[in-house]
Amino acid sequence: MKTITILGSTGSVGRQTLDVVRHSKDQLKVYALAADKNVKLMEEQARAFRPAVAVMMNDGAARELQGRLADTPIKVMQGMDGIINTVIAQEVDTVVTAISGRIGLEPTLSALEAGKAIALANKETLVAGGDLVMAKAKAMNRPIIPVDSEHSAVFQCLEENPETIETIILTASGGPFFSKPKEELENVTLENALRHPNWSMGAKITIDSATMMNKGLEVIEAHHLFTMDYDHIEVLIHPQSIVHSMVQYRDGSVLAQLGKPDMRLPIQYALSYPTRWKNPFERLDLRGKTLTFFEPDVKKFPALALAYEAGRRGGTLPAVMNAANEAAVSAFLERKITYLKIHELVEKVCSEHDVLDHPELGSILDADTWARQRISELI
The missing domain is CATH 3.40.50.720 (NAD(P)-binding Rossmann-like Domain)
Incomplete structure (x- = not known):
């Protein structure tokens, strides 16, 4: 128990x-x-x-x-x-x-x-x-x-010798705007952004999924969880959300974890680990399914590139990017700014920040507070 x-x-x-x-x-x-x-x-x-x-x-x-x-x-x-x-x-x-x-x-x-x-x-x-x-x-x-489905998938695909991993491949659904032309994003409404095609999630993470900032945050999370260099963490768009992530080993073998888009599965695995408990949840049926994968368009989803940049720079910059994004998304949810303004504000705050290397908790919290205040001023 x-x-x-x-x-x-x-x-x-x-x-x-x-x-x-x-x-x-x-x-x-x-x-x-x-x-x-x-x-x-x-x-x-x-x-x-x-x-x-x-x-x-x-x-x-x-x-x-x-x-x-x-x-x-x-x-x-x-x-x-x-x-x-x-x-x-x-x-x-x-x-x-x-x-x-x-x-x-x-x-x-x-x-x-x-x-x-x-x-x-x-x-x-x-x-x-x-x-x-x-x-x-x-x-x-x-x-x-x-517990994130993507990182749970990687965790389940790891062997006992992680030094043989060549690449971590995180999958992303692409959110509601994957097939929408970049030019049409100027007219995105809050209701459009909250309409995720596969997952039922809270409002903030749903907006992050629409901008693909969520995947950027997951790249940074994977870097820390699995001690993996950013050059060896990739993102693929997988609209079906069945392959939750993959691990490629240095011999070319690729292990993937598949499942229905149901957060209860990674939640239960995190709580049952290292064993697996039986449950009544719906099982994955692959008959008739088509699985597709695409390269993410960082011009349409610049938040993903920004997250890679912040993660590589390190120090207080990821905390600032995260805080700025939380504040900007909150403003969007309150209809104070437009959808495209989210990234514009976050990128500006990141560019203004004087990064502190090797920060302690107090410095991280200070940077977080500064970013939120700066977003408020810019709005």
Whole structure:
């Protein structure tokens, strides 16, 4: 029996994690749930899974939840302090970091320091502070098991001798605009960008998928997770989202992991590793399927090239790019800027940043704050 804390339980990955728990009651127990401000859903989850602790980042939401759960023994906590308490608790074996954005960095470091295993669904954690996180994991000898479908695929394809890997090939669906001419992107609406062809995800990651910044973030994440040089990490557009990623070895052999576009599969694998649990989820049927692969168009999706550039430069630049992107996407979701303005703003903020090499946590957080403020000023 593994006892878990789920950060971001009301989000898309968090909800699917609880679905995995629902089908794995003999293997998993929930110690704590944490979310931002969706009180109604958090109450439903808390009553269904009976965690010892429920955390809301928003102070008002925490007070409301406390009133709603007054008839239960569930302890309600608030803010980052509450989240940190749930990830370092003695009862917890594994922390599922499904919380969205750079905010996942601090609890991930705290969980590793406390000797917890990490099921990582928060790619921004490694983008902003990958060197710190991987160093902490190595120092504490604790595993970071990827939950992103692409990185889970790579992880499952790895052999015991990773030094024989030649290339990591991350696949991308291409999002809703893969076949749309570049000239037509000027007229993209919020509704267009939120209409992903294959995956059901949260709003922020769906927009990132449309711009392909999501794949850029995953390239940086793969660099840290698998200690792979950027020159040996490739991206291929695979519209069917069946081959989740591939690993090519130096003898030319290519191993691929295939599955339906269902996040519950990599979530369960991260929680069951090194074993595999049976589940009732729909199986992949390849009969009649056609699998196609294409080179990404970086002129139409310049965010991918920008992410490679930021990753190669390193220091505080990936954190700045990530923060600027989070702020710009938020503005787009609030209809304050156009779709094409997202990349324009992020690229400008990155070009203005004075990169600090080998940053500690404080410097990363300062760079993050500066980027968000700069985006606000430019808007």
